[in-house]
Amino acid sequence: MENNLAAYTFATLGHTDRLAVFRLLMRFAPQGVRPTEMAEALRLKPNTLSHHLSDLTAAGLIRVARQGRSLFYSVNLDLTEALIGYLALDVGRARPDLLTSLSRPSRETPAMSDKIWNVLFICSGNSARSIFAEALLRDLGKDRFIAHSAGTRAGSQLNPFALAVLERNGHDTATMRSKHIGEFQQPGAPVMDFVFTVCDTSAAEECPPWPGQPITGHWGLPDPVKAQGTDAEKALVFAQTYGALRRRIEAFAALPFASLDRLSLQNRVDAIGSDAFLEN
Numbered sequence: 001m002e003n004n005l006a007a008y009t010f011a012t013l014g015h016t017d018r019l020a021v022f023r024l025l026m027r028f029a030p031q032g033v034r035p036t037e038m039a040e041a042l043r044l045k046p047n048t049l050s051h052h053l054s055d056l057t058a059a060g061l062i063r064v065a066r067q068g069r070s071l072f073y074s075v076n077l078d079l080t081e082a083l084i085g086y087l088a089l090d091v092g093r094a095r096p097d098l099l100t101s102l103s104r105p106s107r108e109t110p111a112m113s114d115k116i117w118n119v120l121f122i123c124s125g126n127s128a129r130s131i132f133a134e135a136l137l138r139d140l141g142k143d144r145f146i147a148h149s150a151g152t153r154a155g156s157q158l159n160p161f162a163l164a165v166l167e168r169n170g171h172d173t174a175t176m177r178s179k180h181i182g183e184f185q186q187p188g189a190p191v192m193d194f195v196f197t198v199c200d201t202s203a204a205e206e207c208p209p210w211p212g213q214p215i216t217g218h219w220g221l222p223d224p225v226k227a228q229g230t231d232a233e234k235a236l237v238f239a240q241t242y243g244a245l246r247r248r249i250e251a252f253a254a255l256p257f258a259s260l261d262r263l264s265l266q267n268r269v270d271a272i273g274s275d276a277f278l279e280n
Contacts, residue, residue: 009060010083012061015052017048018055021042021049021053021056022061023206024204026075027203028203029218030074031074031273032065032072033072033074034070034072034073035049035053038073038204053073060076115193116145117193117257118145119192119195120149120196121147121148121198122151122202124201125153125156126149127156127159127225128159129199130149130150131158131176132242134147135147135166135173136245136246136249140249141253146190148179148192150181150183151181151202152180152202156178169242181207191212194214194216195210196217196273197217197220198219198220198221199220199221215269216269221244221245224237224238248272
């Protein structure tokens with residue numbers, strides 16, 4: 001990366017709100033986000049956000065694509081990689097004392113074929129979508145995973161429609177409960193290998209980096225709790241949400257973990273979380 005381009009991109013990210021926009025988009029990467037959703041999550045006025053998006057786009061840090069009537073902004077991962085590489089390799093001269101903490105494994109792990117993976121699913125309320133995901137991976141994972149779920153909002157309760165869907169599909173719900181994300185951020189909590197957000201609200205939340213550098217992904221789905229209509233119509237929405245998550249969990253559990261490196265795993269996780277995956 002040329003020095004002038006590096007200086008330009010660093011200067012663009014040097015504004016607090018622009019950096020916040022970029023950080024939010026990184027949490028959704030490689031997927032895009034609508035401006036209205038960004039403005040709500042970051043509590044920015046639409047015209048202010050528009051200026052920041054324009055500056056980030058001009059610097060090449062983000063891209064914009066139109067889908068129907070909506071604009072979706074996403075991170076330019078190629079430039080982001082180049083910028084990080086510039087810091088580490090050019091400015092940092094690849095000094096081992098700067099790079100060791102980034103490149104070394106965070107902890108000793110067993111052989112990939114023998115490993116049992118800790119997986120956390122996060123939603124805003126931990127009442128339906130993340131509960132579906134926890135139950136599905138627990139029961140479809142063939143003892144290769146320890147599934148967890150949590151919500152970013154305190155005081156949530158399991159939704160009765162969600163429980164009915166799980167029980168109808170043969171999942172044991174006796175020990176399931178709604179949990180706050182704080183349970184998994186305490187000393188002694190399980191160290192996660194994968195962390196997935198299954199709603200846009202939780203993905204937009206500012207969260208400290210997870211210990212152990214887990215692979216992260218965004219598998220967002222609409223909130224079935226917001227469904228309107230009769231009980232039968234609501235139950236149908238919950239069943240459809242369960243079905244969409246089941247497809248993703250089945251694909252994830254079937255991945256050949258022993259033969260995939262970290263980058264390949266990240267790419268597979270991103271593909272499973274895409275809209276195209278559910279459409280095929």
